[in-house]
Amino acid sequence: MVYTPTTWVNGSSPFINATNLQHIEQGIVDAQALIPSAGKGGMGAVLVASNDASTLVKNAADYVCDGTNDQAEINAALIDAAQNISSGPVGADYRGAVQLTGGRFFLGGSILLQNASTLAGWGRLTELFPVSLSAVTGSGANPACIKLSTNTDHLTVVRDLRINLNAASGGSGHGINLDMTGSAATSTYPTMDPDADHLVTNVTIINGNNATRHGIWFLQDTGAHNRGSIISDCQIRTCGGNGIRVENASDMLITSVHMGGSGDYGYYISGGNTMLFGNKSYFSDVGGYFLSAGRSLVSACSSQDELTGFTINGANTTLSGCIVDTASDYAYQVNSNGVIISGCYAFVRGGGRYATMTRGLYFPAAQAGCLINMSIDPSNVTTPLSGSFTGNRGQVINADTGAVLASA
Numbered sequence: 001m002v003y004t005p006t007t008w009v010n011g012s013s014p015f016i017n018a019t020n021l022q023h024i025e026q027g028i029v030d031a032q033a034l035i036p037s038a039g040k041g042g043m044g045a046v047l048v049a050s051n052d053a054s055t056l057v058k059n060a061a062d063y064v065c066d067g068t069n070d071q072a073e074i075n076a077a078l079i080d081a082a083q084n085i086s087s088g089p090v091g092a093d094y095r096g097a098v099q100l101t102g103g104r105f106f107l108g109g110s111i112l113l114q115n116a117s118t119l120a121g122w123g124r125l126t127e128l129f130p131v132s133l134s135a136v137t138g139s140g141a142n143p144a145c146i147k148l149s150t151n152t153d154h155l156t157v158v159r160d161l162r163i164n165l166n167a168a169s170g171g172s173g174h175g176i177n178l179d180m181t182g183s184a185a186t187s188t189y190p191t192m193d194p195d196a197d198h199l200v201t202n203v204t205i206i207n208g209n210n211a212t213r214h215g216i217w218f219l220q221d222t223g224a225h226n227r228g229s230i231i232s233d234c235q236i237r238t239c240g241g242n243g244i245r246v247e248n249a250s251d252m253l254i255t256s257v258h259m260g261g262s263g264d265y266g267y268y269i270s271g272g273n274t275m276l277f278g279n280k281s282y283f284s285d286v287g288g289y290f291l292s293a294g295r296s297l298v299s300a301c302s303s304q305d306e307l308t309g310f311t312i313n314g315a316n317t318t319l320s321g322c323i324v325d326t327a328s329d330y331a332y333q334v335n336s337n338g339v340i341i342s343g344c345y346a347f348v349r350g351g352g353r354y355a356t357m358t359r360g361l362y363f364p365a366a367q368a369g370c371l372i373n374m375s376i377d378p379s380n381v382t383t384p385l386s387g388s389f390t391g392n393r394g395q396v397i398n399a400d401t402g403a404v405l406a407s408a
Contacts, residue, residue, distance in 0.1 A: 045120065046077040046095055050103025057101055069108040074098065074119075078149075082114035100126045100161065107131065110173070112138040112149040113156040116190055119146065121161030124204055128163045133171035140179025140219060147177050154186040154196040154225070158203060165208035165239070172213065175205040175239070179219040180226040180249075195228040195251070204235045205243075209263060212241040218249035218271070227251040237261055242268040243281070250293070254279060265290040266306070272314070276301055283353065288324070291317055294336075298322060303331075305353035309346065312339050319344055326352035330359040330386075331376070338369045345399065347377035356380045361396055363387025375399035 049058045051067035058064045062080070063073040077098045097118035102125040110133070113119060128145050138147035145163050148156065156178070163175045178198055187193040198218075205215040215236040220226035226249040236243040236259040243259040243266045246252060250271035257279045259266045265288065266281030272293040279301045281288035288303025292313040302323045303309040309324030309331040316338045324331035324346040331346030341361075348357045360376035360383070368391035377399040378384045385396055389406040396405040 044095070045097035045099035045118070046081045047099050047101070048074055048077045049101045050105055050126075052103030053101045061101070065105060067104075067106050070105040071107045071109045071111050074100070074105065074111050078112065078114045078117050078119065082117050097157075102126050104129050107133055107145055109133060109135055110137050110144055110147045112147055113153060113158070113178075114149050115153040115188055116155040117153075118157040118159070119161075120157070120159050123160055124162045126161040128161060130166050130170040130173050132169070133173040140177060140181055142177050142179065142217070142219075143171065143173040144177035144217070145173055145175055148179065151180045151183040152186055152188065152225075154188075154192055154198065155190060157199045157201075159199070159201045160203075162204040162206075164206055165213060167207050168210040170207070170210075172211055174213050174217050174241075175208065175215045175236075176200060176203070177214070177217045177219065178226065178229070178249075179217075181219060181221045183220065183225040186225050192228070194225055196226050198226075198229040199232075200234065201230070201232045202234065204237075205239065206237045209238040209240045209261065212263065213239055214241040214245045215239040215243045215259075215262075217242075217245045217247070218252065219245075219247045220249050222248075224250070229253075230255075232256055235259070239263065242266065243284070244268070246271045246274060250274065253277075260284070262286075265311075266303075269293065269296060272296075275299075280304070281306065287311055287327075303327065308333065312336060315339070318342070325349055326354055327357050328354040329357070330362040331357065332360070332374075333362045333364065334367050334370060334372075335364060337367050339367070339372075340370070341372045341374050341394075344374040345376070346374075346381075347399070348380035350380075356382060358382050359386040360384040361386070363389070366391065368392065370394075372396060376405065 047061040048063045049061035063077050065073045081095050100121045102122045104127045107130045139151040185193050231254045233256045238261040240263040243262045245268045252274045255277045260282045262284040264286045266284040267289045270292040273295040275297045282304035284306045287308035288306045289310045294314040296317045298319045300321045304325040308329045309327045311333045313335045315336040318340040320342045322344045326349045346360050370392040372394040375397045376384045385405045395407045
């Protein structure tokens, strides 16, 4: 029987008779039938239900978790989804994705992303919750909630979920660790050779402050395939290591990330040609941004109430429109030649985490070829400009009086 809508007359519901009751009943049946289209062999994603899910959702799911080692069901679903696209367009049904329902998924081991697979939640009520997760599986030498299955997996997507690292009870695992150390070319279907082009978006990570645990960690050696990836629209709190750690992975875009309470630097970037836009780090114990590879572009980023603001160790790095709001040691430290700092600002806010700042702009050694045009409010700053400005160009302005602190 096909559902036939009944007609309301003058705002009144239709008369309840056998025919109309059948129409209502069939409408409910048809609505329930829409749920399996995302599971049970439908054309949507492979659906994995949490142990918290309702009976209706569980009945529609391809895999149902029991609240113990739920990574087993999720990994089986990822393999199921990947098999459908592994041979390319011919004969594939294009599922390619695993959809997690709302609820908590208890992880005793790592979720292993397959090549070109997508792992998606239903928003921040989809929570990954590790329990004593310390064993190493998948690609690389580190435990994590989400990893690559092999070091050649590429074009993976993680989105729309929350990772609660569960403090000491969670084990030693990181949040997301995409490790392509020793990777060969990323040439399997769908190829992006020689790059990886992973995507992490709308992910929340919290409660990893019991040890040196990173929130999101991209890693490679000299293989140079972990490139071109994007991290966007994420919130990261209380990780004992770095909120985001990019180690030799390059050509990345990191945008709209709000991060607080890291035990080390909020952002540790050692991959060349990485771009950061519209990000914030606050209350990190070591510093906001550590930029050790060349050609980084950092714009509209801020560091608030941290030991240090921006540490620039990579040549030809550009900072524009960045702010350091209250630091203890220094706001901007320049350790490389050819650095551009434009339209940036540093000040110590009254009532912030630190009452005074030792240095504003700091040159520990003689650096040359820099172009620096910025302002420093000297209030509560012991030495607004420290080190030699010789061999560089631009002006450093006292934001309080307009006086020139340095010019060349």
